[in-house]
Amino acid sequence: MDILPESPARLDVDNISVAYNGTPVLRDITFQIPHGARVAVVGPNGAGKSTLFKALVGLLPLSSGKIFIHNLPLGHHLDCVAYLPQREEVDWHFPVTVRDVVLMGRFGHQKWLQRSGRLDREIAMNSLQQMGISDMADHAISELSGGQQQRVFLSRALAQEPHIFLMDEPFTGVDSTTQEATLVLLDHLRQKKVTVLISTHDLNLASSRFDAVLLLNHTLIAFGDPLSVFTPENLTKAFGPQMLKLPDGMVLVDDCCPPEESSDRKGKVN
Amino acid sequence: MVRGLLASVMVGILCAVMGTYVVLRGMAFLGDAMAHAILPGVAIAYLLHGNLLIGAMIAAVIIALSIGFFSKGGTVKEDTAIGILFAAALSLGVALISSIQTYAVDLSHILFGNVLGVSVSDLWLTAGLGLVVLASVALFYKQFMVISFDPILAATLRLPAELLRNLMLVLLAMTVVVSLQTVGVGLAAAMLITPAATSYLLTRRLWPMMLVSATIGAVSSLVGLYLSYYLNIVSGSAIVLTATAIFLLVFLFRPKQGLLWKKR
Numbered sequence A: 001m002d003i004l005p006e007s008p009a010r011l012d013v014d015n016i017s018v019a020y021n022g023t024p025v026l027r028d029i030t031f032q033i034p035h036g037a038r039v040a041v042v043g044p045n046g047a048g049k050s051t052l053f054k055a056l057v058g059l060l061p062l063s064s065g066k067i068f069i070h071n072l073p074l075g076h077h078l079d080c081v082a083y084l085p086q087r088e089e090v091d092w093h094f095p096v097t098v099r100d101v102v103l104m105g106r107f108g109h110q111k112w113l114q115r116s117g118r119l120d121r122e123i124a125m126n127s128l129q130q131m132g133i134s135d136m137a138d139h140a141i142s143e144l145s146g147g148q149q150q151r152v153f154l155s156r157a158l159a160q161e162p163h164i165f166l167m168d169e170p171f172t173g174v175d176s177t178t179q180e181a182t183l184v185l186l187d188h189l190r191q192k193k194v195t196v197l198i199s200t201h202d203l204n205l206a207s208s209r210f211d212a213v214l215l216l217n218h219t220l221i222a223f224g225d226p227l228s229v230f231t232p233e234n235l236t237k238a239f240g241p242q243m244l245k246l247p248d249g250m251v252l253v254d255d256c257c258p259p260e261e262s263s264d265r266k267g268k269v270n
Numbered sequence B: 001m002v003r004g005l006l007a008s009v010m011v012g013i014l015c016a017v018m019g020t021y022v023v024l025r026g027m028a029f030l031g032d033a034m035a036h037a038i039l040p041g042v043a044i045a046y047l048l049h050g051n052l053l054i055g056a057m058i059a060a061v062i063i064a065l066s067i068g069f070f071s072k073g074g075t076v077k078e079d080t081a082i083g084i085l086f087a088a089a090l091s092l093g094v095a096l097i098s099s100i101q102t103y104a105v106d107l108s109h110i111l112f113g114n115v116l117g118v119s120v121s122d123l124w125l126t127a128g129l130g131l132v133v134l135a136s137v138a139l140f141y142k143q144f145m146v147i148s149f150d151p152i153l154a155a156t157l158r159l160p161a162e163l164l165r166n167l168m169l170v171l172l173a174m175t176v177v178v179s180l181q182t183v184g185v186g187l188a189a190a191m192l193i194t195p196a197a198t199s200y201l202l203t204r205r206l207w208p209m210m211l212v213s214a215t216i217g218a219v220s221s222l223v224g225l226y227l228s229y230y231l232n233i234v235s236g237s238a239i240v241l242t243a244t245a246i247f248l249l250v251f252l253f254r255p256k257q258g259l260l261w262k263k264r
Helices: A049-056 A098-104 A118-130 A146-159 A176-191 A203-209 A232-242 A259-269 B002-024 B028-037 B039-047 B052-074 B078-098 B103-112 B120-139 B141-149 B151-156 B161-179 B184-202 B206-231 B235-253 B256-262
Strands: A011-020 A023-033 A038-042 A062-069 A081-084 A164-168 A195-199 A212-217 A219-224 A243-245 A251-253
Touching: A011 A049, A023 A049, A023 A062, A023 A212, A038 A049, A038 A176, A038 A203, A049 A062, A049 A164, A049 A195, A081 A146, A081 B151, A098 A118, A098 A146, A098 B141, A118 A146, A146 A176, A176 A195, A212 A232, A219 A232, A232 A243, B002 B028, B002 B120, B002 B141, B002 B161, B002 B184, B002 B206, B002 B235, B028 B039, B028 B052, B028 B078, B028 B161, B028 B184, B039 B052, B039 B078, B039 B103, B052 B078, B052 B120, B052 B161, B078 B103, B103 B184, B103 B235, B120 B141, B120 B161, B141 B151, B141 B161, B141 B206, B151 B161, B161 B184, B184 B206, B184 B235, B206 B235
Parallel strands: A023 A219, A038 A195, A038 A212, A081 A164, A164 A195
Antiparallel strands: A011 A023, A011 A062, A212 A219, A243 A251
């Protein structure tokens, strides 16, 4: 599938810079993503992938530049963007059931004081079914495995009926069932013309299952189809010393699972 | 005694419901600080022969807003700001009260509550404030749940998180003020935290947690008040000790890893 810019682009990022706690993390980023494209966001740790996502949902202020969704400035649409957070960012001991969490995805479609109705419940149950965990609907989220918890959050994002779906590291630290369910979900989202941005460390996955790759290391190094992005020059620019070039032109990048993240995860899963 | 009983039960319920958020959002220190920080307001109201609850309310709102002011943008860490303001306010309160001649008696009433001194107008004020707090918790159930559970979702839903947080602080302040009469500033934090923490062990969803917490709060107040009457001990202590006893019982004898409660 080609991603030649058709108009209007769903997501239009115009020369943005973002600072986090006073230090600039992203500089002068510009790109456009059209309807229904599936984009992998790739870069070394600390390259600003999560920062980019947080800026896209309006969690972090832009120090300069603009973000447009459907040609309208960010913040104009209420229910447009769904975000799958990294596992560490969620309080897994909060007293809510799976169903409660998924119903939260419907709040954007409701008025301020409105309660979830029959339609909301149906949509919530359908998205749970789609992720294969409808039998867990009445379990507390603290009782689930890490992969099941991720599928709950994917269900919630589905229930939001988003136009743009951001997933922060959905393939890291989850079981293969969940990875597979996530990939199936991606195909479903493509049919619905939902634009998907996924940050990942898995370069093979990025080059085989995505329309485009956004290579990031504080600045935008390359953006386009995987073949044109994954060149030795670009990878050297992005990963620098973390890379090993073999004589026959092969390039190895060792950047999976940073130690502090994986130890964190072990602590929280059980 | 009947007025005292009514006030105690209302406070027990109110504290227990707000306490749910205090426990879940990790605001225990803030709740405790807020309770102590209202002391100067009470003292000034006492010196001016005004209504103690109104004095307390004004002090609580000032403290809540000051904490926000000092910790805004990370200039001072929030718990540091709380620590500074709470110690200062407590000192100011004690200093003011120590200028009153009968201060030993008055201070103990303020610190540990005086259920027998609850007047009819106090009762109405308690009921009024309580109703406002409970109504807000019910109306904004959805919003409060989202900002507590998942601030990132709150942002993608474009909820005014800052505003909701401040509203929650004001509700917390009102709750603490109301609990002044029955358990006093020294023990208000216990009534916020203990029933909610007990309920957390027994429930798996937010609103049942609130209901169970409220029941525990009400029962603790009722039983505690009777105990204080028959054993001739301070009512606030009796109520808090009852709540603590319930917590210990639940902690020790709760259904093994919630087995009994998984069915529903």
